[in-house]
Amino acid sequence: MKSEDRQPRRYSSEESRRLLIEATLDSIVDVGFSNTSISEIVTRARLSRGMVHLYFDNKDALLVAAARHSAEVYYGTLSEQLKSAGSSPQAIVETVVLSDLGEDLLNERSIKIWFAFRGEAHANTAIAQYSDTRDDYLRDLIFKAFGEIAAAQGAPESEKVARDATHGTLALLEGMWTDYLLHSDSFSRASAARIIFRFLSALFPRYFNLNGAMSGKDLPCTSS
Amino acid sequence: MKSEDRQPRRYSSEESRRLLIEATLDSIVDVGFSNTSISEIVTRARLSRGMVHLYFDNKDALLVAAARHSAEVYYGTLSEQLKSAGSSPQAIVETVVLSDLGEDLLNERSIKIWFAFRGEAHANTAIAQYSDTRDDYLRDLIFKAFGEIAAAQGAPESEKVARDATHGTLALLEGMWTDYLLHSDSFSRASAARIIFRFLSALFPRYFNLNGAMSGKDLPCTSS
DNA sequence: CAAAATTATGGACATACATTCATTTTATGA
DNA sequence: TCATAAAATGAATGTATGTCCATAATTTTG
Numbered sequence: 001m002k003s004e005d006r007q008p009r010r011y012s013s014e015e016s017r018r019l020l021i022e023a024t025l026d027s028i029v030d031v032g033f034s035n036t037s038i039s040e041i042v043t044r045a046r047l048s049r050g051m052v053h054l055y056f057d058n059k060d061a062l063l064v065a066a067a068r069h070s071a072e073v074y075y076g077t078l079s080e081q082l083k084s085a086g087s088s089p090q091a092i093v094e095t096v097v098l099s100d101l102g103e104d105l106l107n108e109r110s111i112k113i114w115f116a117f118r119g120e121a122h123a124n125t126a127i128a129q130y131s132d133t134r135d136d137y138l139r140d141l142i143f144k145a146f147g148e149i150a151a152a153q154g155a156p157e158s159e160k161v162a163r164d165a166t167h168g169t170l171a172l173l174e175g176m177w178t179d180y181l182l183h184s185d186s187f188s189r190a191s192a193a194r195i196i197f198r199f200l201s202a203l204f205p206r207y208f209n210l211n212g213a214m215s216g217k218d219l220p221c222t223s224s
Numbered sequence: 225m226k227s228e229d230r231q232p233r234r235y236s237s238e239e240s241r242r243l244l245i246e247a248t249l250d251s252i253v254d255v256g257f258s259n260t261s262i263s264e265i266v267t268r269a270r271l272s273r274g275m276v277h278l279y280f281d282n283k284d285a286l287l288v289a290a291a292r293h294s295a296e297v298y299y300g301t302l303s304e305q306l307k308s309a310g311s312s313p314q315a316i317v318e319t320v321v322l323s324d325l326g327e328d329l330l331n332e333r334s335i336k337i338w339f340a341f342r343g344e345a346h347a348n349t350a351i352a353q354y355s356d357t358r359d360d361y362l363r364d365l366i367f368k369a370f371g372e373i374a375a376a377q378g379a380p381e382s383e384k385v386a387r388d389a390t391h392g393t394l395a396l397l398e399g400m401w402t403d404y405l406l407h408s409d410s411f412s413r414a415s416a417a418r419i420i421f422r423f424l425s426a427l428f429p430r431y432f433n434l435n436g437a438m439s440g441k442d443l444p445c446t447s448s
Numbered sequence: 449c450a451a452a453a454t455t456a457t458g459g460a461c462a463t464a465c466a467t468t469c470a471t472t473t474t475a476t477g478a
Numbered sequence: 479t480c481a482t483a484a485a486a487t488g489a490a491t492g493t494a495t496g497t498c499c500a501t502a503a504t505t506t507t508g
Contacts, residue, residue: 010474010485032347034258038466048487053467112346118405119343122336123256132406168419171399178398179391181342182356195392202426234455234504262496272457277497 017055017065019045024066029109033116036063060124067117067130070110074133077104089145090213093169096142097196098212100134100173101189111181134170142166149207165203172196241279241289243269248290253333257340260287284350291341291354294334298357301328313369314437317393320366321420322436324358324397325413335405358394366390373431389427396420 011019023045027036038059042049056062078099085095099105114133121128146165150158176192193212200208207214235243247269251260262276262283269275280286302323309319323329338357345352370389374382400416417436424432431438 013485016485030347032344034344035347037464039464049467049489050469050487051485054486059466115339115346116343118402119340120256120258122339122405123254123259164415164419164422167403167415168396168423171396171403171416171419172392174399174402175395175397178342178402179395181346191388191391192395195388195395198388199392199423199426202423237455240455261494263494273459273497274457274499275455278456283496 013055016047016051019047020052020055020062021066021069023047024062025070025109025113028066028116029112033120060126063124064126064130067127070113070117071130071133074105074110075137078138086213088213089148090207092145093142093149093200093208094213096138097169097173097193101176101192103189106177106180106189108184111177111184114177115181134173139166139170142169146204149204153204153206161203165200168199169196172199237279240271240275243271244276244279244286245290245293247271248286249294249333249337252290252340253336257344284348287348288350288354291351294337294341295354295357298329298334299361302362310437312437313372314431316369317366317373317424317432318437320362321393321397321417325400325416327413330401330404330413332408335401335408338401339405358397363390363394366393370428373428377428377430385427389424392423393420396423 020041023041024036026044027040031040038049038052041062042051045051052059052062056065078096081099081102081104082092082095085091114131117127117131121131143162143166146162146169147159150162150165155161172195176187176196179192180187194210197208197210197212201210244265247265248260250268251264255264262273265286266273266275276283276286280289302320305323305326305328306316306319309315338355341351341355345355367386367390370386370393371383374386374389379385396419400411400420403416404411418434421432421434421436425434
């Protein structure tokens with residue numbers, strides 16, 4: 001009992017930065033963006049007042065760093081889960097949908113953080129930069145997947161269908177996130193996913209059903 | 225030029241309340257929720273400091289009143305536009321979708337306000353109460369409409385389809401709002417509507433097409 | 449026209465805030 | 479072991495905040 005198991009007395013500058021960012025996010029989750037003060041942050045981080053300005057130019061820079069960190073975690077997690085996905089376009093789409101609705105990306109904490117930043121984004125261009133999940137990279141990824149599927153299906157106006165499928169899928173995901181924010185008690189990941197796949201199976205009946213991508217992930221898309 | 229055309233010197237208490245609420249919303253739009261202070265508000269309202277506490281218990285009560293007012297405007301406008309809609313279930317759904325994407329309900333100002341309140345809702349239960357568009361009333365309205373359509377179409381599991389159609393349509397609308405918030409420059413009301421109707425026409429091909437409800441608004445839904 | 453009620457003002461107050469900085473503590477390297 | 483660098487502290491500062499209230503201006507009532 002002589003040496004209490006307290007935190008190490010001293011962190012590297014990177015550890016301290018990380019600690020402050022996590023404490024900022026904790027504060028946003030617990031008391032909201034507008035009540036997140038330097039005092040709240042340093043108390044939660046168990047650091048002293050001066051630390052924020054030792055490692056960040058000012059409070060705003062810390063908030064921006066926290067928004068940036070959240071975006072990095074989002075895209076990092078998504079990329080990780082995409083690695084273990086099949087290579088067919090249906091599998092890619094399915095993985096994006098299920099990951100985006102999975103607990104790693106969509107949970108009580110993350111949803112509060114995203115909507116807090118979005119609520120302030122229009123008043124802070126630096127934060128706005130990091131307030132968009134599903135940005136161009138993700139959009140391109142599933143647009144290409146839908147492009148392949150639509151072309152293989154041989155429907156008329158296949159590019160237009162692919163564009164609408166992309167837009168619709170991303171909008172549905174956004175909508176499901178909002179639904180989770182406002183009704184987290186009654187929210188069901190399964191039914192959220194089913195509705196999106198219902199949309200996709202209506203557009204591409206040979207490639208999706210209500211449970212996701214059709215079985216046999218590497219079915220030749222071009223066979224009749 | 226003797227009597228300058230300035231505002232009347234004195235308002236009724238209701239006018240003052242309204243003025244303060246509008247100024248609060250203006251401030252949220254211009255400088256964001258967290259920068260909206262009493263000083264900001266009274267300056268914009270061209271009233272003196274004491275007025276806020278004359279007509280509201282405190283700043284928080286004013287913010288809640290502003291959130292409430294926004295919700296009332298939303299539902300009031302929507303109800304108004306529903307009055308001039310056809311009575312068929314398709315027409316009701318079409319009106320909800322087009323109203324929700326129309327400029328009266330979805331514009332630069334309203335979207336910033338909604339997302340600002342949503343961002344703070346989880347830290348303020350009083351605001352949370354008014355941060356949900358598309359609440360139970362609206363949900364029931366279009367659920368009944370989809371129920372009629374699904375039953376008339378005679379598909380299996382028609383109630384489940386109606387439930388998914390409701391959830392999906394509302395999620396798509398939420399998603400389109402988010403899209404407008406984050407990419408208002410590239411947002412297109414027409415393509416947002418087309419995507420939602422693409423979803424609906426896939427579920428109910430005899431009742432919707434890419435342009436909305438099928439023509440002949442009062443077609444007998446039960447005919448083969 | 450006086451009295452009462454309503455609407456409006458802006459200074460005062462304590463508190464909370466972001467920021468600065470002189471100082472101290474701890475770790476590192478010679 | 480000591481000098482130097484890195485990490486950490488928390489008191490101090492000035493400003494901004496929400497709230498209160500004594501007072502004034504205006505309207506309404508009797």
